[in-house]
Amino acid sequence: MRPKRQRLIMVIAMMAALGAAVAFMLVAFEENLVFFHSPSDVVEKGIEKGKRFRLGGMVEEDTVEKNGIVVTFKVTDFNQSVPVRYEGLLPDLFREGQGVVAEGRIGDGGIFVADTVLAKHDENYMAPEVAEALAKQGIDPAHGQKTLKQ
Amino acid sequence: MIAESGHFALILALLVALVQGTLPLIGAWRGYDMWVALARPAATAQFLLIAFAFASLTYAFVASDFSVANVFANSHSAKPMLYKVTGVWGNHEGSLLLWILILAAFGFMVSAFGGNLPARLRARVLSVQGLIGVGFLLFILFTSNPFERLDPAPLDGRGLNPLLQDPGLAFHPPFLYLGYVGLSIAFSFAVAALIEGRVDPAWARWVRPWTLLAWCFLTVGIAIGSWWAYYELGWGGWWFWDPVENASFMPWLAATALLHSAVVVEKRDALKSWTILLAILAFSLSLLGTFLVRSGVLNSVHAFATDPTRGVFILAFLVLVVGGSLTLFAVRAPALAPGGFFRPISREGSLVLNNALLVVITGAVLLGTLYPLFADALLNRKLTVGAPFFNLIFTLLMTPLLIAMAAGPLMAWKRGDLTGVLNRLKIALVAALVLGALTWMWLADGPMLAVLGMVLGGWLLVGTLQEWAGRVKLFRAPIGETLRRAGNLPRAAYGMTIAHIGVALVIFGITASETWTEERLMVMKPGQVVTVGGYDMEFLGAEPIQGPNYSSLQGRFRVTVAGEHITTMFPESRVYQNPPMETTEAAIRPTAASDLYAVVGESDGEGGYGVRLYHKPLISWIWIGSLVMVLGGFVSLSDRRLRVGIPSRSKAAASGAAAQA
Numbered sequence: 001m002r003p004k005r006q007r008l009i010m011v012i013a014m015m016a017a018l019g020a021a022v023a024f025m026l027v028a029f030e031e032n033l034v035f036f037h038s039p040s041d042v043v044e045k046g047i048e049k050g051k052r053f054r055l056g057g058m059v060e061e062d063t064v065e066k067n068g069i070v071v072t073f074k075v076t077d078f079n080q081s082v083p084v085r086y087e088g089l090l091p092d093l094f095r096e097g098q099g100v101v102a103e104g105r106i107g108d109g110g111i112f113v114a115d116t117v118l119a120k121h122d123e124n125y126m127a128p129e130v131a132e133a134l135a136k137q138g139i140d141p142a143h144g145q146k147t148l149k150q
Numbered sequence: 151m152i153a154e155s156g157h158f159a160l161i162l163a164l165l166v167a168l169v170q171g172t173l174p175l176i177g178a179w180r181g182y183d184m185w186v187a188l189a190r191p192a193a194t195a196q197f198l199l200i201a202f203a204f205a206s207l208t209y210a211f212v213a214s215d216f217s218v219a220n221v222f223a224n225s226h227s228a229k230p231m232l233y234k235v236t237g238v239w240g241n242h243e244g245s246l247l248l249w250i251l252i253l254a255a256f257g258f259m260v261s262a263f264g265g266n267l268p269a270r271l272r273a274r275v276l277s278v279q280g281l282i283g284v285g286f287l288l289f290i291l292f293t294s295n296p297f298e299r300l301d302p303a304p305l306d307g308r309g310l311n312p313l314l315q316d317p318g319l320a321f322h323p324p325f326l327y328l329g330y331v332g333l334s335i336a337f338s339f340a341v342a343a344l345i346e347g348r349v350d351p352a353w354a355r356w357v358r359p360w361t362l363l364a365w366c367f368l369t370v371g372i373a374i375g376s377w378w379a380y381y382e383l384g385w386g387g388w389w390f391w392d393p394v395e396n397a398s399f400m401p402w403l404a405a406t407a408l409l410h411s412a413v414v415v416e417k418r419d420a421l422k423s424w425t426i427l428l429a430i431l432a433f434s435l436s437l438l439g440t441f442l443v444r445s446g447v448l449n450s451v452h453a454f455a456t457d458p459t460r461g462v463f464i465l466a467f468l469v470l471v472v473g474g475s476l477t478l479f480a481v482r483a484p485a486l487a488p489g490g491f492f493r494p495i496s497r498e499g500s501l502v503l504n505n506a507l508l509v510v511i512t513g514a515v516l517l518g519t520l521y522p523l524f525a526d527a528l529l530n531r532k533l534t535v536g537a538p539f540f541n542l543i544f545t546l547l548m549t550p551l552l553i554a555m556a557a558g559p560l561m562a563w564k565r566g567d568l569t570g571v572l573n574r575l576k577i578a579l580v581a582a583l584v585l586g587a588l589t590w591m592w593l594a595d596g597p598m599l600a601v602l603g604m605v606l607g608g609w610l611l612v613g614t615l616q617e618w619a620g621r622v623k624l625f626r627a628p629i630g631e632t633l634r635r636a637g638n639l640p641r642a643a644y645g646m647t648i649a650h651i652g653v654a655l656v657i658f659g660i661t662a663s664e665t666w667t668e669e670r671l672m673v674m675k676p677g678q679v680v681t682v683g684g685y686d687m688e689f690l691g692a693e694p695i696q697g698p699n700y701s702s703l704q705g706r707f708r709v710t711v712a713g714e715h716i717t718t719m720f721p722e723s724r725v726y727q728n729p730p731m732e733t734t735e736a737a738i739r740p741t742a743a744s745d746l747y748a749v750v751g752e753s754d755g756e757g758g759y760g761v762r763l764y765h766k767p768l769i770s771w772i773w774i775g776s777l778v779m780v781l782g783g784f785v786s787l788s789d790r791r792l793r794v795g796i797p798s799r800s801k802a803a804a805s806g807a808a809a810q811a
Contacts, residue, residue, distance in 0.1 A: 025517075034533060036534070054532075066754060068672070068673045087671065089749060090751070129532045
C-alpha cells in the first residue's frame, strides 16, 4: 500500500475507535444519571421500581424507628411522604424535622430502600434540591431550620 | 489598625500588579529595556505587599480580633491555636488571600531564580503572572474583602466548622493551592512563548521543573484530602467522585499529561503546540476548580461563598483567561515550527498515547462534573452522575495507559521496536500473569476486576524495575559496572522509576482494599466479640468524655488475635459547641498489610451501640504510593539539568539577552 493510503486507513481506524469510545461513554453516562425526586414526585408521578434515584425532603417528625442497625423513617415535603428503610449508621446530622437526601431504589411495598443517606455538612446548610422541593410545596425552607446569616 | 494596613497593602499590591501586568509586556514588544527591567522589582514588591496583608490577617486571627468580620465569622477564642492559624484559610476570603499569596510567591521565585532566563521571556512571563494577580486582587477587594470591620465588635466569634478542625484538612488547602497556582507558571510560560512565537527544548527545560513542583504539591494535596475523607467521614471510603474532588483531580490529570509531553519537547523538539495547549488547559482547569469550589454552585464543606456576584466574577474571569489564551493559541500556534517526526511505535508515540488517554479521562470527569450543573440551569432537572460512570471510564482507560506505562520507557526515541520491548518484558508479563492467577484462585466469587488490577499492578511494578535493571545491566555485567552505572543514571531517570513504582503501589492498594474489605455493621453490647479480618474485636463499652471545645461519646474496642492483645481502639462521636455540630472520629489501626477501622454510633437505648467495623487490606498503600510518586517528583527535580534556574537557552548568550551565570 502506498503511504498515503496507509495513513488514510490509519486515520479512519482511529476515528472509528474514537467514535466508538465516545458512544460507549455516553451510554454509560446515560445509564448512571441519578435523578432527584421529591416525595410528591414519587407518590404522584410514580417512579419505576428498581430505578436508582435520590429522594430528598424533611425527615418527618416521630417517624424514625430503629431496630438494631435497621432504621426506618419517612421523608416528607409536607404534601406527600415516602417511607424509607436504611441499614447502617446514620450520618451525624441526621435528625427529625431536618433536611435529608437518601439515595437508593423503590423496593417491595413501595418502601424506598436507601443505601446512602446524606444529611448536611453543618447546621446552616440545606441541600438546594431539598430547599427547592419544599419551596414547590409553598414551605419556607427556613422552617425548622436555622437560616444562614450572611 | 493592623487590619486597615493589611487592606491598604492589598490595594498597593493591585497597583503594582497593574504595572507588572502591562509595562514589561509592552516593553518586551517595543524593545523598551527599562520597562522590561521593571518586571523583577515589581514581582518582588507584589510578593512583599501580599505577604504583609496575609500576615496582618493571620495576626487578627491569632489575637482573636473579633472586630474583623472574617475573624468573627470563622474563629472563636476557645479554639486551639493551631486552628486559629489554619482558620485564616478555612474560609472564603482568607483562602483567596492564600491563593494570591502563593501566586505572588511563585512570581517572586521566577524573578529570583530566573537569572538566566532571556530578559524578554522573563518579562513576559512575569507580566502574565501580574495580569492573573490583577484579576484575583480585584476579586478580593471588590467581593471578598477579608479585612472588613464590624462595629460594635462582638464579644466572641462563631467558630470554625468542626470538620475543618483537623490536622489533615488544615494543611489540605495550602498544598492544593500550591499545586493549582504552581500551574499558573506553566500557563504564563505558555502564553509568553505564544507571544514570542517560539518554543524550543530550552523552553521545556524551564517549564518542566515548575510543572513538576506544582504536580508534586497537587498530588500531596489530593492525597491529604482523600485521606481526610477516609478517616473523618466514617464511611471507610476514600474517593467519592464528588464534584469538589473532581475539581482537584482534573488539573492533576492535565498536569500529569503536561509533564510527559514537556519531556517530548525537551528531548525531541516535537509536540510543541500540544504542550502549550496542555499548559493552558491545566491552569484553566485549576481556575475552573477554584470557580466550582468557591462560587457556591456546588454545595459542600468547601462552598463558603453564597454571594452570587462572586460566582459571576470568577466565571467572567475564567471566560476571559480561557478564551483569551485559547484565542492567542489559535492565532499563534500555527506559527510554531513543527518539530521532529516519529513513528507511532516509539517513546514519543507512547507518550502521545499517555497524553491522549489522560485527556480523554479528564474530558469524561469534566462531563460528569459539569453536566449536573447544566442540567439544572438549562433543563431544570436535578440529577447527579453516579460513581459507577466514573469508575467504569477510569478503569477502561487506565488499563491501556498502565500497559503502555511499563513498555513506553523501554522504547527508543523516534522509532521503537515493539517486539524487542515485549521480549524484554517477558519477566514482567510472567510475574503479572502469576499474580493474576493467584488472585483468581484466591477469589471465591469476587469481581474479576480484582484480577485485572493485580495483573496491571504486577506488570507495571516488574516492568518498571526491569527498565531500571536494564539500564544498570543488573546481573548482566560485573557488580562494579552495575554500581557505576547506577550511580551515573540521571536523577530524572530515577524520578520516573520511583514515580511509576508509586503508581503500581496505588493500583495494588485500590484493588486489594476494594476487593477484600470485610465489613461488620451491627449493634454491639459491652462484652460482645466480633471477628473482622482475623481480628477479634471486643466491645468494652462507650462513655462520654470532654474535649477542649467538644464533648464526645468514646467507644472502646479491645483487639486480639488468638487471645494475644494487639491494641485498643477508641472511636468517637463528637459534638462541638462552637458552632454546634456533630462529627465522627473513626479509630484506625493502620499497618502496611491492612487497616482496622472502627466507628461508634448512637446508643440503642438498651445498652447497645451501633458500630461499624472494617478490615481493609493494603488500603494504606494508596497514600504510601501517592507519597512515593511525590518522592519520584522531587528526586527528578533534584536533577542538575532540571534544577530551577539552571537551564539556559544556548543562543541566549549570543543575543545578549541574559547574563549567563
